[in-house]
Amino acid sequence: MAQVLAVLQAVVVEAVASVVDQQPVIEVYDAVKKYGMGDSTIFALNGVSLSIDAGEYVAIMGPSGSGKSTLMNILGALDIMTSGKYFLDGIEISSMDENHLAIVRGRKIGFIFQSFNLIPRTSALHNVELPMAYQGVKPKERRERALVALEVVGLADRVDHEPTELSGGQQQRVAVARALATRPALLLADEPTGALDSKSTADLLDLFDQINAAGRTVVVITHELDVAHRAKRIIRMRDGKIVSDELNKERVA
Amino acid sequence: MSVLEIIRFAMRGLFINRLRTALTTLGIMIGVASVIILLAVGNGSSKAIQASLSRLGTNSLQVRSGGQGFGFRARASASTVKPLTILDTVALTDKTQAPDIKQVAPIASTNGTCVVGTNTTSPSTFYGTWPAYYEASNTSIQSGSYFTNDDVTQARRVALIGPTTATALFGTANPIGQTMRCSGIQFTVIGLTAVKGSSGFQDGDSLVLIPITTMENTITGNQPLNDILVEATNSTTTTAAQNELTAILDARHGITGRKSADFSVFNQASLLTTASTSSQTFTTLLGAVAAISLLVGGIGITNIMLVTVIERTREIGIRKAIGAPKAAILTQFLIEATILSLLGGTLGVIVGFVGSHFTIYGTKPVIVPASVFLAFGVSILIGVFFGGYPASRAASLRPIEALRYE
Numbered sequence: 001m002a003q004v005l006a007v008l009q010a011v012v013v014e015a016v017a018s019v020v021d022q023q024p025v026i027e028v029y030d031a032v033k034k035y036g037m038g039d040s041t042i043f044a045l046n047g048v049s050l051s052i053d054a055g056e057y058v059a060i061m062g063p064s065g066s067g068k069s070t071l072m073n074i075l076g077a078l079d080i081m082t083s084g085k086y087f088l089d090g091i092e093i094s095s096m097d098e099n100h101l102a103i104v105r106g107r108k109i110g111f112i113f114q115s116f117n118l119i120p121r122t123s124a125l126h127n128v129e130l131p132m133a134y135q136g137v138k139p140k141e142r143r144e145r146a147l148v149a150l151e152v153v154g155l156a157d158r159v160d161h162e163p164t165e166l167s168g169g170q171q172q173r174v175a176v177a178r179a180l181a182t183r184p185a186l187l188l189a190d191e192p193t194g195a196l197d198s199k200s201t202a203d204l205l206d207l208f209d210q211i212n213a214a215g216r217t218v219v220v221i222t223h224e225l226d227v228a229h230r231a232k233r234i235i236r237m238r239d240g241k242i243v244s245d246e247l248n249k250e251r252v253a
Numbered sequence: 254m255s256v257l258e259i260i261r262f263a264m265r266g267l268f269i270n271r272l273r274t275a276l277t278t279l280g281i282m283i284g285v286a287s288v289i290i291l292l293a294v295g296n297g298s299s300k301a302i303q304a305s306l307s308r309l310g311t312n313s314l315q316v317r318s319g320g321q322g323f324g325f326r327a328r329a330s331a332s333t334v335k336p337l338t339i340l341d342t343v344a345l346t347d348k349t350q351a352p353d354i355k356q357v358a359p360i361a362s363t364n365g366t367c368v369v370g371t372n373t374t375s376p377s378t379f380y381g382t383w384p385a386y387y388e389a390s391n392t393s394i395q396s397g398s399y400f401t402n403d404d405v406t407q408a409r410r411v412a413l414i415g416p417t418t419a420t421a422l423f424g425t426a427n428p429i430g431q432t433m434r435c436s437g438i439q440f441t442v443i444g445l446t447a448v449k450g451s452s453g454f455q456d457g458d459s460l461v462l463i464p465i466t467t468m469e470n471t472i473t474g475n476q477p478l479n480d481i482l483v484e485a486t487n488s489t490t491t492t493a494a495q496n497e498l499t500a501i502l503d504a505r506h507g508i509t510g511r512k513s514a515d516f517s518v519f520n521q522a523s524l525l526t527t528a529s530t531s532s533q534t535f536t537t538l539l540g541a542v543a544a545i546s547l548l549v550g551g552i553g554i555t556n557i558m559l560v561t562v563i564e565r566t567r568e569i570g571i572r573k574a575i576g577a578p579k580a581a582i583l584t585q586f587l588i589e590a591t592i593l594s595l596l597g598g599t600l601g602v603i604v605g606f607v608g609s610h611f612t613i614y615g616t617k618p619v620i621v622p623a624s625v626f627l628a629f630g631v632s633i634l635i636g637v638f639f640g641g642y643p644a645s646r647a648a649s650l651r652p653i654e655a656l657r658y659e
Contacts (some may be wrong), residue, residue, distance in 0.1 A: 099579055102577060103580045117570075131576050134572075
C-alpha cells in the first residue's frame with residue numbers, strides 16, 4: 001500500500017509540475033475530418049476547436065453520428081484529420097506520419113476501449129507490460145511498474161490470469177492498469193462502461209475519480225448521462241460540431 | 254525495443270497457436286525430409302546399379318544368344334539363330350586368335366527349387382558353369398572351397414551357395430558338407446560365397462552354382478548356353494577382346510554382317526553408362542516430386558501466416574494503438590515465419606538423415622550432401638519470402654481499421 005501511495009504522490013508531483021507550466025494537454029484548432037468526395041462528402045468533424053488543461057476530467061457526449069468517436073480517434077492519434085491543427089502535450093502531431101504517431105500513442109496516451117482490447121491468451125501482467133515493452137522500458141522496471149499499476153486497480157491477485165479468466169469489470173481494470181503504467185499525459189476512454197454491468201460501472205467510475213484526483217488528465221467519451229455527470233466538464237457534440245462546453249456544477253464547487 | 258524482445262513476442266505467438274505451429278512445421282518438415290530421402294534413394298539406387306555392374310568385373314564382357322537389340326528384330330531372326338555352345342566357349346580360349354581374352358566361362362541357367370528337410374528356397378540365380386566364372390564374375394567364397402576343373406570333368410554333384418540361400422535352407426547352421434536337393438538332385442554344399450548384396454531388384458546372394466556338366470547331365474539335358482562370360486586381360490583391352498570374340502563367333506556361326514548376327518555382346522563399360530544415365534533420370538524425377546512437396550510446404554506457411562494475420566487483425570490493431578511501430582509488427586511476423594521454416598527445416602533434415610538409414614524397396618539410400626543444404630536453404634527462403642507478404646500486410650494495417658475488425 002505504501003508503494004501505491006508513493007506512485008500516486010509521484011503522479012501528483014508530475015501533475016502539479018505541468019499545471020505550473022500552464023501548458024494545455026490538448027489543443028485542437030478548427031479540426032475537420034471528411035469522408036468521401038464531391039456531393040457525397042460527409043463531414044464527421046466540421047471545425048472543432050478545443051482546449052483541455054492538465055488535470056481536467058472531461059466527458060464528451062453526443063448521439064451516434066455526432067462525431068464524438070471521430071474526435072476520440074483524432075485525440076488518440078489513431079486517425080489523422082483532413083485539416084486543422086492538434087497539439088498534444090505541446091507537440092504538434094497533426095502533421096506526423098504513422099510511425100511517429102505510434103510513438104506518441106505509446107508515450108502520451110493511455111487508451112481504455114469499450115471492448116477492453118486486451119491481447120487474448122496473454123496474462124494480465126503481460127498485457128500491462130506490453131506498451132512499455134514497445135517503448136523500450138527495461139524488463140525489470142517494466143514488471144515493477146506493471147505490478148504497481150495492477151495493484152492500483154485492485155487486481156494484485158489476478159496478475160497471471162488471462163482475459164478469458166476475468167470478468168468484464170476486471171478486464172476493463174486491466175485495461176486501465178495498462179493505460180496508467182505508461183504514465184501518459186492523457187487517459188482517453190471510449191465508452192468505457194458500454195460493456196459493463198452497473199456494479200462494475202460504479203467501480204470503474206470510482207477508479208477514474210481516484211486517478212483524476214491524483215492529477216491525471218482524463219477524457220471520457222460516452223452517451224450515458226450518469227457516466228458523463230461524474231466528469232468536471234461536459235462537452236456536447238452534434239453533427240460534427242461542439243454545441244455546448246460547460247463545467248459540471250454538481251462536481252465543481 | 255530490442256530484436257530479442259520481438260523474438261520473444263514471436264515465440265509467444267507461435268506457442269499460443271501450438272497446433273497450428275506444429276502442423277505448419279510438419280508441412281515444411283515433410284518437404285525437406287522428402288527432398289533429402291528421395292534424392293538419397295535415387296543416388297543410392299544409382300550407386301547400387303554401378304556397384305552391381307562393377308561386381309561383375311569391369312573387365313568382363315557378356316555374350317548372349319540373339320541379335321543386337323531386343324524384341325521384334327531379335328525374335329524375327331530366331332529361326333536362323335545358332336545357339337551358343339560349350340564349343341563356342343572353348344573356341345574363345347584360343348590364345349593366338351584372342352590374345353586379349355584372359356579366360357572364358359559358360360553359363361547355363363535354370364530355375365529350380367532347393368529343399369533341405371522342410372526348408373525350401375528358389376534361388377534367383379541357379380547357374381551351371383566352370384571355375385573361370387569366379388574371377389570373371391568377381392565371386393569369392395567366405396568358407397569351404399570352390400569346385401574345381403576336376404569336379405567339372407567328373408560332373409560331381411557339388412554346389413556353392415550364397416548367404417541368402419544358406420540361411421533359407423540351413424538357418425544358422427554351418428552349411429559346408431551338408432546336403433540339399435535342388436530340382437530333385439542331391440548336392441553336397443562345398444562352399445559358401447561372400448556377401449555381394451542386392452543389385453537393384455535382384456538379391457545377389459540368393460545363389461546356387463554347380464558344375465556345368467552336372468547341370469547338363471542331371472537337370473537340363475543338352476540345352477544351349479544362356480551366356481558366355483568373357484574376361485579381358487585388363488580394363489583397357491575390353492574393346493580389343495570384344496572385337497576378337499566377335500570375329501571368332503562370326504566365323505563359327507557364319508555371320509557376314511552385324512545385322513544378321515545371332516549373338517550380342519554386352520560390354521560392362523557401356524552398360525554402366527546406360528545404367529547411370531537412366532538412374533540420373535530417375536533421381537531427377539524423384540527430386541522434382543520432392544521439390545513440389547517442399548513448395549506445397551511453403552504455400553502452407555503463406556496460408557498459415559495469412560490466416561494468422563487475419564485472425565490477429567484486432568490484436569495487431571491493439572498493439573499499434575498502444576504504441577507498436579510498423580517495424581516491430583513486421584519483424585514479429587517475419588520472425589514467426591522464419592522460426593516456423595527454421596524449425597521445420599531442421600526437423601526435416603533430422604528426419605531425412607534418420608529415414609536414409611533404412612533400406613527402402615531394396616535400395617540403401619545414400620545422402621547427397623548438396624540436397625541437405627539445398628532443402629534447408631530453400632525452406633528458410635520460403636519462410637522469409639512467403640511469410641514476408643502476410644507480414645507486410647499486417648504491418649500496414651491502419652490501427653482504427655484493425656481495431657474495428659471483429
